[in-house]
Amino acid sequence: MSDLMSAPVKDLRPIFYPSSVAVVGTNRVVGTVPHDIFANILKSNFQGIVYPVSPKERSVAGVRAYKYIVDIPDPVDLAVLVFPSTVCNLALEQCGQKGVKGAIIISAGFREIGAVGIKREEEIREIARRYGIHFIGPNCLGVINTDPLSHLNASFARKMPQEGNIAFLSQSGALCTAVLDYAQAKHIGFSKFVSFGNKADVSEIDLMRYLKDDPKTKVILIYLEEISDGRALMETAREIITEAGKPVLLLKSGRTREGAAAAASHTGSLAGSDEICDAALKQAGIIRCSTIEEMFNNAIALASQPLPAGKRVAIITNAGGPGVLTTDAAIAEGLELARFSEPTLAMYRKSLPATANIKNPVDVIGDARADRYKVALGSALNDEAVDGAFVILTPQSMTDIENIAAEVCHVAGSQTKPVYASFMGEMDVSAGIEILQKHNIPHYILPESMCRAFARALFFKKHRDATVEAHIRFEDVKPDCARSIVREAISKGRRYLPETEATQILASYGLSVLPSGLATSKQEARVVAEKIGFPVVMKVESDDIVHKFDVQGVVLNVTSCEEAETAYESIHHHVKEALPHAVIKGVNVQKMVTGGEEVILGVKRDPSFGPVIMFGMGGLFVEIFKDVSFCVAPLSLRDADEMVQEIRAYKILVGARGAAARDLVSVRQCILRLAALAEDVAEIKELDINPLIVLDEGKGCFVADARIML
């Protein structure tokens, strides 16, 4: 468990629901942060008492000011610090003396400016710890709580958003102001709105844990620039999703592949930080979004509509083309077009014109008015074969847009199935869209966004309803054996373990390895090969060679003693020619398995998420096909199952075009055992098993080659 997770939940009520607030360091200069924060609290109809604290003002905005917070005669729950960073320590010290339990430090000039700022941040953290103060920031926009019980705008955002059930947490303050503006235009309300800046004390994890039990919050949105503790994020999100039933959506900037290019192993090269992040968030049930627009497209559906029970959708449209576009988008997102039951079709035959298409998508024809939409949508939602409906409208001269919008809201409001809408266009449909938005019908400019939002709602439901599966541990593994090999290598300054040592480690975790022996002469190669039994594979063994094929260091299908001698000499010759300075330990002679499918298994230790396991189709071209899946260890049996099923080549493994099905039970065992090894031996930075040869069902799988980076 992550350290952050084992820490007690921070009490953030003094920050969100203070009875009294002091703005420390405020002034009378309108248009400055110190003044405007105080003014915003006053303007927001805050339900508690607010005090200005200013060294030289007698009053601010007509309210009597105090020189120091300790001069305020009454208790203060929350202090908002707007002093320059150089004196925030003095201000926070006085907050502690006053008995303040929550603070928001707006001031910039901390960690983000370098060494001097880091020292300042450490100082305020120490003061806060000494007095038991929890604080948001520094270097942030502030906090907004729209709950009428508090109604606090302790931020320098221009406006207070309307009340809603979406919480927004952001590492970027500037983004917050843009989001508020965007949301206002779309009638999106918020429950809590937090810019947490440098997160020197209260982190996104603390805020998520608080929001888990916040009755005003139904959906949690997070914008992050870096994930400091990926495991804590995953664990917290899982708890929120499964225990509180609230979706978590995350927008993370920085989708770069830096760092992956220089990796030495296949796994290292394929597992860039963003691929790992994607996989980890998906594993935890977090909905990752690429843009602010996508995040809100998904959020409004989750916040305002019931969850779909399944993926069967009805499309109601007044135009053929948009109906087809929506169909394509729905299929691309893994949804299905519902097949209407006979009573629904009968109702359509009776109520819609003969020219209407009564099969899904239902085309109510260009001259449709509100009555046709009412019948089409109402009947579809009453049909047990339908899990949700998409309403499409194009503005034609006969279309009574606002009446249709009102009817859609009316029908949707009397149902328990989700209804999403796309009124296509801009000017003519704007009044209709306004009606939809005010009545909590999620509206999308593009059908693609609408279908994606529906698919994300299903994704959330799947994770919310999933039973918790135990992480698999094994009794028969030998961590001491694996660790001793690794530590001995490290003690000698080695950072790479070639095949023989890598396979020893894997064998200690119960993975099946092929019989092999190291030959240091051609005569020995002959003896070892004969003992193992032909055919054999012969491979160069050297700490200096990672990719053996690239230096012609591998000979396959050696079938006789003479061939073994020749292969030994050929390997030596080619390797010496390609890499004259490589130290060759010998040639590994290994039993050759014929038949079977080659897959790759790997490990990469990510600085934020910890050990990540990779599975995919193996062989020389693994980086070209990139048909791989990832999962963060430890794993459950379901995780291993999903990893196997996720790759495109899964159909080959289960027996495509008459071929035999492969032993996937054994593959899952290998994945789980590898995850256990990665968890137990922290020194393993990267590991490749390439290939793992998977035989037919019931016949197992074997490690044919492996390497480990320490």
Place this chain on the structure above:
Amino acid sequence: MDRVELQQRILKVIANVLKVDPKEITPTANFAFDLGADSMQSIELIAAFEEEFGIEMDEERAREVQTVEGAVDFIAGYLK
């Protein structure tokens, strides 16, 4: 100039720039925390000290000075 005279002149400059009653200015007062100087006024203070004493101060080091007595010590260093 002795230290008492130096301190008097410094207090006068501070009172003028920050528009505070000289009686409220104690030797240990912090420009921002106790006297309410914002970042612009901190720069104005440096300029006013330079003009008052006919000196040119290292601006980066001058900005690190946070208290009245700190300013007395700092400026005294230039007047030696």
